[in-house]
Amino acid sequence: MQHAIDTSQGTAPPPRWFARLYVQVLLAIAAGITVGFVWPETGAALQPLGDGFVKLVKMIIAPVIFLTIVTGIGGMRHAGDIGRVAGKAFAYFLAVSSLALIVGLIVANVVQPGAGMNIDVASLDASAVHGYADKAHDATIPAFLLSVIPTTFVSALTEGSILQVLLVAILFGIALSLSGESGTAIHRIAEQLSEVVFQLVAILMRAAPVGAFGAMAFTVGKYGVGALLGLGKLVGTFYLTSALFVVIVLGLIARFSGFSIFRLLRYLRAELLLVLGTSSSEAALPNLMQKLEQAGCAKSVVGIVVPTGYSFNLDGTNIYMTLAALFIAQATGVDLSLGDQIALLLVAMISSKGAAGVTGAGFITLAATLSIIPTVPVAGMALILGVDRFMSECRALTNCIGNAIAAIVVAKWEGALDHHQLRAALSGNADQAGQHGGPVFSPEEAPAD
């Protein structure tokens, strides 16, 4: 099935460097930083550009997930296959995202980013973080499970909850595969619709440089790089820990699965720059799903693993949760025993599930976690509010990379990974990759070595 522009004719001349989307996004990020730095007020006023782009992508996420799952499930022999893929995905999510929480905890104990700050909690403006905890998803497991069931079939597609879309898509896909001839006819229509929707994604991505420019100008203009100076140790520790997590933990997982993390990062460079620019991993979700398919992962696996991963496998958010919680404790002079830290870990393991890939989601999830455990003062979050947007970028990047790896690994476990296609895609051989369709954005986006 073709998703985007057909490259099979192969007659188009190679694109000029400035026509490549990742180059445009990179330049837009640099321009945004410059504007935000030199003219902070103008930069802050450019927020609607970034928000508008993220809204454009969010508007298309429900159809992308719905159609990917519905068309993907058609390729599965029976409903048990779905349960098995979901089971493997959850085993992976639990192991890796718990590891991310533990890594954040260990690093915070070793580096002690908040030590010696001696902040009096009473002196902090608690109203600045007031309300964040309430915005989080329901913290109890039954309430959370109930929230996954939409009010109506249609509201799942209109209300923007990824897990609700996933649920109705899986049920609809199963029903379709059991419906004989009419199911086959509708499946064919879904495939055609999917092509159109991905064509729409390609059109929307033309606005990505504008979105990345506006979002970056806003971040630097509103929060100022100066804010980073006081909390540089925390932000630096978070970036370094996340980078090491990606290279070492995810890198080893990739290595054992037979591919190089660096090649994958290169293959996904346009998506990652988009995530960096907008500080939202969801901004790249449709493209990520398509590119994973083009790299040889079965559509059904991508359709199940990536959207669930965006709620249950947020490695960057998890590293941030324990690291930031301990930072606040250290900065406000709260001594956390090993038991307190284990309690924090356990609560975070549950409360981090069902978070989202939108900017600020990690901050909200942390507020919800701290409001459950009495030891670390929620008011202490006022300390990190000013630099949170800078940490949001790193959370989003790590989350996105973590979900890409998860999809490839689960596809491999499932025997649903075309290794030849993966190798071809990661080595930049666009002709051998992409049996599932053309490149994500346009021919120029195919990685070239």
Ligand SMILES: O=C(O)C[C@H](O)C(=O)O
């Ligand atoms: O986008 C994400 O994945 C996370 C988000 O940016 C956040 O701020 O927590």
